[in-house]
Amino acid sequence: MARQSYQRLSPADIDKIWERLRSGHSVKPTARALGLSTSTVRSYLIRCGGIRPDPRHRGASHLSLEEREEISRGLAAGRSLRVIAAGLGRSPSTISREVAGNGGRHRYRATVADQAAWARSTRPKVCKLATNPVLAGIVAEKLQRRWSPQQIAGWLKLTYPDDPGMHVSHESIYRTLFVQSRGALRKELTAYLRTGRVIRRSHGTRLPDGRGGRPGIVSISERPAEAKDRAVPGHWEGDLVFGRGMSPVATLVERSTRYLLLVGLPGGNHKADAVADALAAAVRHLPDHLARSLTWDQGHEMAEHKRFTHQTGIQVYFCDPKSPWQRGSNENTNGLLRQYLPRRLDFRTLTQDDLDAIALELNDRPRQTLGFKTPSQALAEVLR
Incomplete structure (x- = not known):
């Protein structure tokens, strides 16, 4: 049976992909070693711009699944929101927003509310270029003149020495280009980079990928x-x-x-x-x-x-x-x-x-x- 061109990647697959890429393997041998199609791995890397997304985690101040289950049990027992909040050591307003935002007293379900909160946590944080359109315009104009991100970052510090708001690191420029969810620089601007790549490649030595071998070469x-x-x-x-x-x-x-x-x-x-x-x-x-x-x-x-x-x-x-x-x-x-x-x-x-x-x-x-x-x-x- 032919293998499908796209497969859903598990968290374990994603960990192994990044581990192999950082070790110097390219996309094809990485996909081959994991039993995945090359198009699946490449599509994933293009979506994230070749930059691994920051690992998701639950903030210390956020409600946990166990707390949501206590809220659900309290609502089922007819307790007031203030009593539930006191039992959890939380503010009544926190419990009130949690219940109102997830169906109200009669439709609240702990598992559903926790899954919704976890999904909302994936929203990308606003980057500096997205909040400063003037800076983003300058960066885009310099990219079109085929300046490298390093040159742009250095020029900005020299041109605006007393205005940190007009400074941006070259890494931020690369990330904004390659991670389109940041929404500040057009993907088409990658064509002006020296390499013309649409995803970030990890630094370091690239290991042989088995293609075009020249056995027995003499140095x-x-x-x-x-x-x-x-x-x-x-x-x-x-x-x-x-x-x-x-x-x-x-x-x-x-x-x-x-x-x-x-x-x-x-x-x-x-x-x-x-x-x-x-x-x-x-x-x-x-x-x-x-x-x-x-x-x-x-x-x-x-x-x-x-x-x-x-x-x-x-x-x-x-x-x-x-x-x-x-x-x-x-x-x-x-x-x-x-x-x-x-x-x-x-x-x-x-x-x-x-x-x-x-x-x-x-x-x-x-x-x-x-x-x-x-x-x-x-x-x-x-x-x-």
Whole structure:
């Protein structure tokens, strides 16, 4: 029987969801581990903005279920509200409001009254931005200018140093954006955040979720020293650049000469096996002394790196996560490429001859880092 797309979450489920999220697990493996559908967990997180609601508790001054049962028994016995209040050590007005608000003397039921009081306790507290429309307007305007909540909070303190009413923490801004029940900032303003997220993500290391694994990767720290100092040619850096409709082209840049190879991927297929085969075909003609290593980021497209190494004999080394500067030559060249391959262009409309022509033009452009020699000239010197 197919599992329903939505399931009611028990308090135990909710506790386990937050426990796993704070441990670094993402939504899919969390749902999988708890036997829940991903849509159920994601819908719950979107409703609360990725921020766990404060745990509900009964205030010390509020009537308890036991006191309400005493009220019910007193009413059934015909006792006056003052007598019931004296027996409970409560004010007569408290008992009077309790009875009047829950059906009166003849319809009062302790369990029903307690459930109603518990439901009312979930009402969200009014946040600072909801009570100060001027402040909320300023925050919204700065968000639309793509200021971060931290920048807004710091600017407000500098601009209104003597007016605490115009100060708000960055955490309050985030919470008001993500928790829409606060009612002060529109959900659409999340599009102006740098990440564009609609829910808050917990801080800390994200654990692997089992997708896009790259088994047996070799870290860049194990790459030969000759590659790091660019003294020996034959060490390449690679990446994919994307055009409209996620159409990809692979870029390979030789570290010592900055020589560029562009590799078209048939049909725009950038699955790991297709990328490995296309790259292998592109470098197979290189002489041995120009085919020593390849450095790539930890993108899923290189999951078949062993296949590439088996076909070419070129060892693949992987950058540390979120460290594009470890492929600096490639990143710089990809920036230059955008003159020829803008993001709005569908790269699937280009042939390999088109890509070769673009690479030839870039390789014939002088580069400051090469003393204004061209990559083609630098490569020719290496080949001589």
